[in-house]
Amino acid sequence: MTPTLYRAAFMHTPFNAFQNEGALHVQQDGGLLVNGGTILASGEFSALRAAHPTARVTELRGGVLLPGFIDTHVHYPQVRIIGGLGRPLLDWLEHVTLPEEARLSDSAYARAVAQDFLHGLRCNGTTTALVFGSHFKGAMDIFFEEAAQTGLRTVAGQVVSDRLLRPELHTTPELAYAEGKALIERWHGVGRARYAVTPRFSLSASEGILEACAALMTEFPDVHFTSHINENVAEVQTVRELFPGHLDYLDTYERAGLLGRRGVLAHSVHTTDRELGQMAAHRCSAAHCPCSNSALGSGLFPLRRHLNAGVHVALGTDVGGGTGFSMLKEGLQAYFMQQLQGRDGLPLTPAHLLYLSTRAGAEALDLHDQIGDFSAGKAFDAVWLRPPAGSTLAAILNHAGSPSETLAALFANGTQADVAQVWVGGEEVYARPADPLRDESGKQSPVLAS
Ligand SMILES: Nc1nc2[nH]cnc2c(=O)[nH]1
Numbered sequence: 001m002t003p004t005l006y007r008a009a010f011m012h013t014p015f016n017a018f019q020n021e022g023a024l025h026v027q028q029d030g031g032l033l034v035n036g037g038t039i040l041a042s043g044e045f046s047a048l049r050a051a052h053p054t055a056r057v058t059e060l061r062g063g064v065l066l067p068g069f070i071d072t073h074v075h076y077p078q079v080r081i082i083g084g085l086g087r088p089l090l091d092w093l094e095h096v097t098l099p100e101e102a103r104l105s106d107s108a109y110a111r112a113v114a115q116d117f118l119h120g121l122r123c124n125g126t127t128t129a130l131v132f133g134s135h136f137k138g139a140m141d142i143f144f145e146e147a148a149q150t151g152l153r154t155v156a157g158q159v160v161s162d163r164l165l166r167p168e169l170h171t172t173p174e175l176a177y178a179e180g181k182a183l184i185e186r187w188h189g190v191g192r193a194r195y196a197v198t199p200r201f202s203l204s205a206s207e208g209i210l211e212a213c214a215a216l217m218t219e220f221p222d223v224h225f226t227s228h229i230n231e232n233v234a235e236v237q238t239v240r241e242l243f244p245g246h247l248d249y250l251d252t253y254e255r256a257g258l259l260g261r262r263g264v265l266a267h268s269v270h271t272t273d274r275e276l277g278q279m280a281a282h283r284c285s286a287a288h289c290p291c292s293n294s295a296l297g298s299g300l301f302p303l304r305r306h307l308n309a310g311v312h313v314a315l316g317t318d319v320g321g322g323t324g325f326s327m328l329k330e331g332l333q334a335y336f337m338q339q340l341q342g343r344d345g346l347p348l349t350p351a352h353l354l355y356l357s358t359r360a361g362a363e364a365l366d367l368h369d370q371i372g373d374f375s376a377g378k379a380f381d382a383v384w385l386r387p388p389a390g391s392t393l394a395a396i397l398n399h400a401g402s403p404s405e406t407l408a409a410l411f412a413n414g415t416q417a418d419v420a421q422v423w424v425g426g427e428e429v430y431a432r433p434a435d436p437l438r439d440e441s442g443k444q445s446p447v448l449a450s
């Protein structure tokens with residue numbers, strides 16, 4: 001196969017930006033030589049062109065090419081309820097979220113929601129996501145089928161709970177184990193899909209169901225684990241009352257044997273020092289969801305405390321508690337929330353924001369040998385940000401004084417409208433329609449049609 005040489009201004013963070021001052025790598029006139037979906041060489045365009053004169057050149061000049069975004073916490077059944085503002089977590093779950101999640105028992109509805117959800121990811125440049133699934137096994141089979149159609153990388157699992165939600169969302173430890181096993185055997189490692197064992201949160205889980213989750217992880221040791229932790233003070237207090245013999249929230253997962261290198265705990269806003277020490281000891285990650293934490297009034301994420309304790313942190317949109325799929329917006333909100341914490345906050349640079357929204361996610365998912373940056377050997381998962389002519393962002397980028405300023409402007413101003421093209425494993429998974437009032441299939445915007 002003839003390799004393709006992509007010519008673009010590109011930026012990536014092949015190293016941890018919290019540990020390495022030189023983590024941001026920039027090529028103003030860069031080249032990425034790609035064959036069979038894998039980056040063979042990464043560097044200056046002119047040098048790569050000279051070394052590979054027969055490669056087919058794809059011109060991506062104008063705009064900036066970044067590694068595909070990696071969202072480490074996002075809920076598939078919640079795409080249609082984004083924007084339910086004005087309620088704290090438990091109230092929002094009861095009145096907004098769980099009624100919608102119950103609708104996914106209908107297969108046709110679940111398929112339509114899966115399509116909306118996956119479209120939301122790819123048109124925002126997200127190429128890999130750790131997806132909180134549905135409570136219904138049928139809706140998960142549908143999700144994995146639809147994800148395979150789009151070509152996105154997904155790590156996803158059926159959500160399990162057996163108390164305090166609503167009866168139609170409850171399962172039993174036996175059924176949770178049986179359905180989880182069937183889903184893992186059918187989907188884990190098939191194409192770009194992977195499985196994550198997913199108890200919703202300890203508030204809605206008996207010890208029996210956490211044990212069923214642990215049994216799956218013992219039987220299938222390379223699957224992932226994800227759940228929520230320490231998001232909201234009322235939630236934390238309820239978990240304390242439901243698990244009186246446990247030390248704290250983390251202990252409910254820890255004692256069940258659920259924590260490890262492939263564990264991702266979402267939110268972690270009200271986490272104690274003991275919990276941070278144990279999260280680091282188990283090498284699990286925190287998914288920071290700043291838009292959701294702001295929208296639900298959950299609190300200010302203690303980033304500095306996590307990093308000082310040695311806990312790895314990545315970024316999640318938490319759709320639909322969060323406000324959308326854009327990892328640019330999520331990065332900006334992460335920056336804001338550190339700014340608001342004064343001396344306790346960690347001032348985030350543009351390099352930090354790029355790292356958090358790409359490579360840090362790959363590390364959280366233990367996939368950093370395959371994705372997360374543009375080093376040779378990685379898959380070509382990429383997002384080409386090219387603001388429309390006449391947009392404010394185009395004006396800013398035309399006058400940016402340095403790559404760091406360009407990156408800051410992308411996070412401060414970039415939206416879905418700036419995403420021109422997206423690839424996963426070298427395959428195009430999204431191209432911006434020429435007419436912004438029509439989607440890729442030519443269908444007109446419903447606001448105009450009605
Ligand atoms: N943000 C958020 N927190 C949760 N805790 C338990 N379920 C959820 C959910 O759907 N969203």
Ligand SMILES: [Zn+2]
Pocket residue numbers: 073075132228266318321
């Ligand atoms: Zn969540």
